Amino acid sequence: MTSIFRLEAGTDRLATLTFDLPDKKVNVFTRAALAELEQLVGELAGRKDIGCLILLSGKRGAFIAGADVEEIGRVEDPEEAEAGSRLGHRLFSAWEALPFPTVAAIRGTCLGGGTELSLACTWRVASDGPATRIGLPEVRLGIIPGWGGCTRLPRRIGIAAALDLILTGRNVAGRKALKLGLVDALLPEARFLDMVRDFAREKIGTKRGAREKGGLKEMLLERNPIGRKVMFDQARKKTLEESRGHYPAPLRAIEVVRVGIEDGMRAGFDAEARAVGELATSRISKNLVHVFGLTEAAKREEGLPGGSPRRVQATAVLGAGVMGGGIAQLIAAEADLPVRMKDVRPEALAAGMATASGLFDRQVKRRRMDAPTARRKMALLHPTLDFTGFASCDLVVEAILEKLDVKQSVFAELAAQVPDTAVLASNTSSLSIEKIGARTPHPERVVGMHFFNPVHKMPLVEVIAPEGAAPWAVNTVFDFTRKLGKTPVLVKDAPGFLVNRLLMFYSSEGLWLLDEGYRIEDLDRAMTEWGMPVGPMVLTDEVGIDVATKVAHILHEAFGDRLVLPDWLDRVPDSGRLGTKNGKGFYRYEGRERKGPDPAVYSLLGLTPKVNDPDPGRIADRMVLPMVNEAARCLEEGIVRTAGELDLAMIFGTGFPPFRGGLCRQADQDGLGSIVATLERLAKSVAPRFAPSEALRRTAEAGGFYARFGQVKART
Numbered sequence: 001m002t003s004i005f006r007l008e009a010g011t012d013r014l015a016t017l018t019f020d021l022p023d024k025k026v027n028v029f030t031r032a033a034l035a036e037l038e039q040l041v042g043e044l045a046g047r048k049d050i051g052c053l054i055l056l057s058g059k060r061g062a063f064i065a066g067a068d069v070e071e072i073g074r075v076e077d078p079e080e081a082e083a084g085s086r087l088g089h090r091l092f093s094a095w096e097a098l099p100f101p102t103v104a105a106i107r108g109t110c111l112g113g114g115t116e117l118s119l120a121c122t123w124r125v126a127s128d129g130p131a132t133r134i135g136l137p138e139v140r141l142g143i144i145p146g147w148g149g150c151t152r153l154p155r156r157i158g159i160a161a162a163l164d165l166i167l168t169g170r171n172v173a174g175r176k177a178l179k180l181g182l183v184d185a186l187l188p189e190a191r192f193l194d195m196v197r198d199f200a201r202e203k204i205g206t207k208r209g210a211r212e213k214g215g216l217k218e219m220l221l222e223r224n225p226i227g228r229k230v231m232f233d234q235a236r237k238k239t240l241e242e243s244r245g246h247y248p249a250p251l252r253a254i255e256v257v258r259v260g261i262e263d264g265m266r267a268g269f270d271a272e273a274r275a276v277g278e279l280a281t282s283r284i285s286k287n288l289v290h291v292f293g294l295t296e297a298a299k300r301e302e303g304l305p306g307g308s309p310r311r312v313q314a315t316a317v318l319g320a321g322v323m324g325g326g327i328a329q330l331i332a333a334e335a336d337l338p339v340r341m342k343d344v345r346p347e348a349l350a351a352g353m354a355t356a357s358g359l360f361d362r363q364v365k366r367r368r369m370d371a372p373t374a375r376r377k378m379a380l381l382h383p384t385l386d387f388t389g390f391a392s393c394d395l396v397v398e399a400i401l402e403k404l405d406v407k408q409s410v411f412a413e414l415a416a417q418v419p420d421t422a423v424l425a426s427n428t429s430s431l432s433i434e435k436i437g438a439r440t441p442h443p444e445r446v447v448g449m450h451f452f453n454p455v456h457k458m459p460l461v462e463v464i465a466p467e468g469a470a471p472w473a474v475n476t477v478f479d480f481t482r483k484l485g486k487t488p489v490l491v492k493d494a495p496g497f498l499v500n501r502l503l504m505f506y507s508s509e510g511l512w513l514l515d516e517g518y519r520i521e522d523l524d525r526a527m528t529e530w531g532m533p534v535g536p537m538v539l540t541d542e543v544g545i546d547v548a549t550k551v552a553h554i555l556h557e558a559f560g561d562r563l564v565l566p567d568w569l570d571r572v573p574d575s576g577r578l579g580t581k582n583g584k585g586f587y588r589y590e591g592r593e594r595k596g597p598d599p600a601v602y603s604l605l606g607l608t609p610k611v612n613d614p615d616p617g618r619i620a621d622r623m624v625l626p627m628v629n630e631a632a633r634c635l636e637e638g639i640v641r642t643a644g645e646l647d648l649a650m651i652f653g654t655g656f657p658p659f660r661g662g663l664c665r666q667a668d669q670d671g672l673g674s675i676v677a678t679l680e681r682l683a684k685s686v687a688p689r690f691a692p693s694e695a696l697r698r699t700a701e702a703g704g705f706y707a708r709f710g711q712v713k714a715r716t
């Protein structure tokens with residue numbers, strides 16, 4: 001049996017313990033790893049020849065990524081989950097009690113249990129390399145740091161700073177970790193191991209003193225019972241506002257931190273264990289672990305079989321609007337490649353460059369990039385009114401007006417300016433990729449690359465493969481999307497593709513509810529309370545009422561009576577109401593700030609709000625179940641390969657609530673038989689458009705979405 005840990009002790013009383021999990025790219029705490037470490041700690045406690053022990057990782061670019069998430073997902077018994085937490089407490093406390101100082105040498109990713117073990121070390125040092133990230137992301141899995149993180153971290157960096165890390169699940173770079181006091185030294189990546197050894201030699205025979213007292217703020221708040229109460233109350237209030245009560249783990253973490261601070265470490269460990277036992281076996285945690293699994297699986301997905309991606313060294317963007325400027329900035333920022341940004345109007349180019357500059361400024365302000373790097377990357381953007389330089393492009397992304405004839409003309413003209421090997425990608429949200437490339441020489445290299453707005457925030461890109469597309473072209477876009485830090489999902493060329501198709505069934509039902517006398521704010525409140533990031537009316541304002549209306553008509557033409565639209569729909573954009581872009585929509589705006597529903601909308605549409613005390617559950621059924629119905633059709637038609645990819649696309653593309661696990665998983669958990677029955681009732685009581693599809697019935701008979709569509713089917 002191959003060992004997971006390798007201990008080496010030198011004659012200078014300096015020892016190293018290297019964690020190197022076999023057959024894994026990163027170190028995670030499996031059951032076997034924990035058992036071996038526990039045995040080693042017992043042996044180390046009796047060693048007299050060690051003056052200082054360095055904990056190292058045998059993995060390049062990663063320290064310890066935490067516990068094995070698959071094992072967390074498999075735990076169904078609360079007592080087993082609680083026992084796992086207590087095992088970590090016992091093991092890490094034994095590590096902390098070793099008779100010699102220990103140094104955690106953090107190089108690369110250090111998350112969850114890795115961070116908790118480092119907190120049990122006497123000292124922590126980190127590499128200044130860009131790969132170093134330290135954090136406690138457990139709340140993103142619906143649990144809390146359960147191996148001492150909630151108890152040790154506040155004692156090390158202070159309560160406020162600890163709560164910020166624990167409640168957000170975010171990680172920090174080495175420099176920030178040093179500033180927080182999370183690490184004791186930041187060492188150069190180039191000589192990291194040598195300097196770690198020098199650091200450790202100086203610690204032989206020393207003990208760590210107590211943490212230095214903080215400043216005035218800490219004295220007034222953290223070391224004062226009244227101040228602490230105010231701080232914890234404010235943390236609860238802020239957490240409830242942000243989570244709307246859908247995520248119990250952050251609230252539980254606040255209480256556990258409080259217990260650990262006020263009642264002592266032993267009480268803190270006990271509170272951690274009890275919380276992990278309850279949270280890890282909850283439906284919410286299982287759903288969040290499921291989403292984590294989907295995210296990890298997406299990193300391994302490939303595009304079409306039969307063609308390798310080609311290298312992209314020079315790029316261009318056609319159209320310098322908000323989307324074009326955002327895409328150009330993203331390429332420069334993430335891929336570090338030169339980008340030609342072309343438009344026919346100088347003022348559009350100026351606006352596109354301003355958009356890109358503003359995004360770089362924001363990254364600098366948030367310390368995600370230093371100013372010299374931002375200036376260098378900004379210089380990669382080259383605005384142009386003609387096709388100069390396009391002859392060297394490997395990839396061109398089009399982001400112009402959503403008119404088919406215009407796009408066809410532009411692509412035909414573009415093809416004459418670039419090599420035959422260049423991939424031509426369209427950012428269209430609704431038009432057929434095959435039709436866009438119909439007049440383009442070598443149309444097999446025309447691919448869809450659908451970004452979501454705002455480009456810098458939304459993690460999804462739909463990679464659309466039209467009939468006859470060259471696998472190498474599709475896979476070049478698929479691969480390049482990953483280089484931009486986005487998640488690609490391969491989608492078939494069909495009306496609305498995947499996300500907009502499903503979302504239109506959600507949004508259009510909001511319009512019908514409005515038509516029936518529901519109030520704008522009631523519809524939005526019901527859906528945000530259900531878990532959506534925004535309600536249907538706010539969403540329409542943010543997308544742009546003109547854009548949403550145009551897409552609605554395109555999809556109505558494609559789907560007919562399945563997607564019926566109210567007769568008054570065009571009156572909204574025709575009246576000059578475009579949403580947030582011009583400050584007039586279903587809501588009133590002062591600048592970009594949304595104030596409240598605009599009562600004038602009702603008179604404009606000839607509607608009267610008359611539904612009092614609306615049933616939020618009925619509203620949610622009316623709006624969500626049509627998406628479930630259409631999801632079955634999408635999967636049966638091969639629009640997307642698996643239920644998991646559909647769920648990930650909806651979470652990353654629309655903000656579908658992660659705590660529900662995704663549209664298909666939510667439906668499976670609720671029971672497709674029950675959903676079919678509800679749709680049948682709605683078809684009789686509301687409108688025939690709710691009739692359950694044969695695809696949904698077949699999926700219900702097969703045992704659910706994941707039972708029927710859980711495996712990847714090769715697309716040819």
